[in-house]
Amino acid sequence: MTAQIERALSLLRAGELVGIPTETVYGLAADAANPQAVAKIFALKGRPADHPVIVHIAGSAQLSDWAQDIPDDAWKLAEVFWPGPLTLILKRKAHVPDAVTGGQNTVGLRAPAHPLTHELLLQFGGGLAAPSANQFGHVSPTTAQHVREEFGAALPLVLDGGPCQVGVESTIVSLVDGRPKLLRPGGISRDVIESLLGYELEHHVKASTAGIRASGLLDSHYAPRTPLWLGARAQLLEIAAEHTAANQRTALLLLGDVTNETNALMPGQYVHYLPADPEAYAQALYATLRHHDQRFDLLLLETPPRTPAWLAVHDRLQRAAIRKY
Template sequence: MNEQIARAAALLRAGELVAFPTETVYGLGADASNPQAVAKIFAAKGRPADHPLIVHIAGVDKLDAWAREVPDAARALAAAFWPGPLTLILKRSGLVPDAVTGGQDTVGLRVPNHPLALALLAEFGGGVAAPSANRFGRISPTTAAHVRAELGDAVPLVVDGGPCAVGIESTIVDLSRGAPVVLRPGAISADDIMRVLGSAPEEATSGESPRVSGSLAAHYAPSSSLRLVVAAELEAAAQDALAQGLRVAVLCRCSQPFAAAELVWHTAPDDPAGYAHELYAALRQLDAIGPDLILVEAPPQEPAWRAVADRLARAARGSGEQDET
């Protein structure tokens, strides 16, 4: 067995935190059945106590241990997409403490598609509650170095599994109230879900859905101010900001049209999967430079770009704010 995995499982059993890789982003994990251990996640992240966590499980066979009601649609989606970037919201079982759910009667469950995550879950033997391994509201980490830079000694162990393959958080589908409802877009699209269930999932409506990870209006945000700009206006926006004496960073799917001393330009992939894979690492790289403004080309208004558009819109709303804890 991998020595890292053995140590990580031992730390989880002892009620400690472990950061570990998944195919989406790095998670900050604790024993999901231990409220005291789960509380350490909230303390390390500065996360509000009513903001629920996702429980990572080793396989579909663990589903009934953590959920008391599992509709046929949930089983079909789990069979189709697990291990993978899909979280199912279900009625929680008695095994799930309030600390994980924020006091709600539902729980988010997922089987991650990363060999080290699966090895850790198998060795640990229980569920691991894990949000992204970063300060609350900030850019999610997609490498072990991101976790260490942001959380430092707050995490006893960071399991290094290399860069995350998907790069953005899982799709969240609520199945706790009947018809499936997408609460957070991700790599598993509404069309993917429709192909399995035979009908399209509903869209979330505010005020009626369970609270879930990543659903706040401001999230995934850099410390620098971030503004979304349509492609046709991007060059002019950069020129205008530079004329005001600002240090400017740009994230765009096009090549750099001009050079300037106070301008850093990052060209991103032109396909949605490639863009998502690089998004958080690119935002972290640009934010670390310390610009006055990050300009990001608004993504295409197409279904394939929906998850990326969601993350960027929330990042723009939360950007420029300083941590309070």
């Protein structure tokens, strides 16, 4: 066991918070069985008290520690996709704290695939409540440095597991109240899940229609502090020209084959190319938004293709942007 994991275990068992890496985004972790520790997550993030957090566990062997009346499809999904970027919403056991569930009769469970956090969970033995390690509603962190920039000395330890490989949050599937529902697209694609289950999932874009509160379903979420607008490239170029003429600094975030290339167009105007591949795009998205945030007056992002492979990216962008063309 490394010294970093030993220190993390000591802090978590003492009711403190630790930043942890996952394959999706970095999480802000606390002992899920300790309501006072979980309350520290909400206080540090500025998160609404009724907004549930996902409990991270080492694997499917712990499912029945937190959930009851677990359907066969849940076991099937856990067997195939865990450890991995899939969260299952299940009926909670009575002992699960309201601080974790937002007072609902359900709990979200996931087994992250990152080896550092997997080892931490094995050694910890219980579950870790761990929403994304950022201020509520802000762009999620995909490196340890992002977490340090977000919280500074207020967070005693961030385990550095390198850049996140998936880059957007987990897929959330509800398996309560009848037919399974896709609540949030993410690191496991909808078609892969449907292929395994043998039927189509209901898909609820808004929390109000899903009937369940879950992480990342609010209309405004994942947002940079600089206004973010979405649109077609031709529209964005016109908007950039207008704003630049008005002495506003604009960043054009365009779809292209050149990753992380940044070129000056004219004073106060920049272009940054994001990958044309949906998986590479997802991995780069949050880091790109964070890099350009508050360096410009306006972020103009080219809308990606509207195909199933881009579903998770579109979900995040629609919640992050304040204007869509």
